[in-house]
Amino acid sequence: MHITNLPLPFLILSFITILCALYVVTSKNPVHSVLALILTFFSISAHYILLNAQFLAIVNLMVYAGAIMVLFLFVLMLLNLSKDTEPVKSNLWGVAAAISAGLLLVVITASLQKSGIAVMKGNSPEIGLVKNLGRVLMTEYLVPFELSGILFIAAMVGAVLLGKRDSEKQDLLQQNDVQENA
Template sequence: MSLFQNLPLPFLILSFITILCALYVVTSKNPIHSVLALILTFFSISAHYILLNAQFLAIVNLMVYAGAIMVLFLFVLMLLNLDKSSEPVKSNLWGISAAICAGLLLVIITASFQKAGLAVMKSSAVDIGLVKNLGRVLMTEYLVPFELTGILFISAMVGAVLLAKRDNKSEEITS
């Protein structure tokens, strides 16, 4: 296949692992396995970041996604004590149609690129992704969104507490 010609092996292997792990995430019956597979996916994506000269991003990705978010997922899974029996299996027809939809989307997007082709500019700068550069940009140009994330976090925090907190008064569940 011409698509893979001249491609370095590490990239191919890395991409292969990424896609495989991602597929395992969506197909695994056991939610715990899904979470673990997702963490693996994130690791491989971090490796891609390093290939792309985004070294700091790679570390942050590991810390935030693999370290924080996925742990949160695991925690909730264990809290709710979910295992493979908890999810009813869907009919084949549904699976096929879902696959067709996703496949069509992939085909349409890739086909559009095949049709158009892309002008590629190679980067010569290597220090873009270092913390020095990122910090400068974050504290100058992106200062406003950086501060506004405060609003996001405080509302997410308050909201999460509000919803997940167990009320003392036992109320009737209404429907």
């Protein structure tokens, strides 16, 4: 199938997605990376809507673009990393990374060549609505749902423990900083 036969919404959204993802990876400024990643999430949400997964699109926006990316931005601002702090490195690293990622792409696409083209059957639009998804979540996927609650508690406890200020050590570090500045 030629690329011009593809529907226009899919082409435009894919183009935006890949462009923003490339900017996330190549931009020098971490804040620009975060903003480009938010744009990537928006276009992926649009893909979800095309795929009859409406509730998934909204959740993707709220959880990823709303919560996780704000967390990233907070950490960036907190650590004052908005300026470029990354050291300049040789182009060899970039070439090696590009070759590795490109090889993986070639291997995956080559392995898909023999799979043949399968046209999507298409879901009914009701399948992605919250009514149906909630019913499935609370019946078939009840145990994983409860387990994900435990995972969240563990992650929260871990984050609080890791982020808690170790007071003696902190005082020592601050003293060192003062001495270095003096």
